[in-house]
Amino acid sequence: NAGVMQNPRHLVRRRGQEARLRCSPMKGHSHVYWYRQLPEEGLKFMVYLQKENIIDESGMPKERFSAEFPKEGPSILRIQQVVRGDSAAYFCASSPPVQAGGLMSPNEQFFGPGTRLTVL
Amino acid sequence: AQSVAQPEDQVNVAEGNPLTVKCTYSVSGNPYLFWYVQYPNRGLQFLLKYITGDNLVKGSYGFEAEFNKSQTSFHLKKPSALVSDSALYFCAVRVLNNNDMRFGAGTRLTVKP
Numbered sequence: 359n360a361g362v363m364q365n366p367r368h369l370v371r372r373r374g375q376e377a378r379l380r381c382s383p384m385k386g387h388s389h390v391y392w393y394r395q396l397p398e399e400g401l402k403f404m405v406y407l408q409k410e411n412i413i414d415e416s417g418m419p420k421e422r423f424s425a426e427f428p429k430e431g432p433s434i435l436r437i438q439q440v441v442r443g444d445s446a447a448y449f450c451a452s453s454p455p456v457q458a459g460g461l462m463s464p465n466e467q468f469f470g471p472g473t474r475l476t477v478l
Numbered sequence: 479a480q481s482v483a484q485p486e487d488q489v490n491v492a493e494g495n496p497l498t499v500k501c502t503y504s505v506s507g508n509p510y511l512f513w514y515v516q517y518p519n520r521g522l523q524f525l526l527k528y529i530t531g532d533n534l535v536k537g538s539y540g541f542e543a544e545f546n547k548s549q550t551s552f553h554l555k556k557p558s559a560l561v562s563d564s565a566l567y568f569c570a571v572r573v574l575n576n577n578d579m580r581f582g583a584g585t586r587l588t589v590k591p
Binding site: 402 | 484512514520521522523524527568570579580581582583584
């Protein structure tokens, strides 16, 4: 069972360009989370998605950042008009569906290897 | 609101000695606590979690953590450190029905031969 996959592993963009980061969750997982890790800092939650739905985007910057998790294909984190401050490692995590009965279970999240974005 | 603090940026121990990486939390509600490890240029790997039950939780690679409700702590421990344990360790907290998992800033553990 392959783990969470992210690509590309390294991405270099010039200021003003767009960055697209992809995340394929583990097989059977329908929940995807995106985190950003700035140099020498901890992880910061960005967004939580299920298939075709954004559940919680409270950690997303208001402008230039968007995320989707379509019915088919990977989850995409998109950063428009990148600036140097966007340089960071972006991690995706996935978790299995909630238990029957609708209760949110605090399942551990399985993390991908991350995409390191460098903005020149 | 929920938050996690890892008071030490760096922990240095000698191989074979016990190690402790500290974590304290603040939540309104019952906490669900996690430890993750990050090796250089790798993603996070799950080590262990506390949900309920026994306060002493055993995890991967010989690590364990003790949940202390009165001190709001969840320190990570290992009886005998290995050089290969050198990595960045993250504590995280989540509350039931809350999607936001809060991570600490991380503690860099260095185990010297």
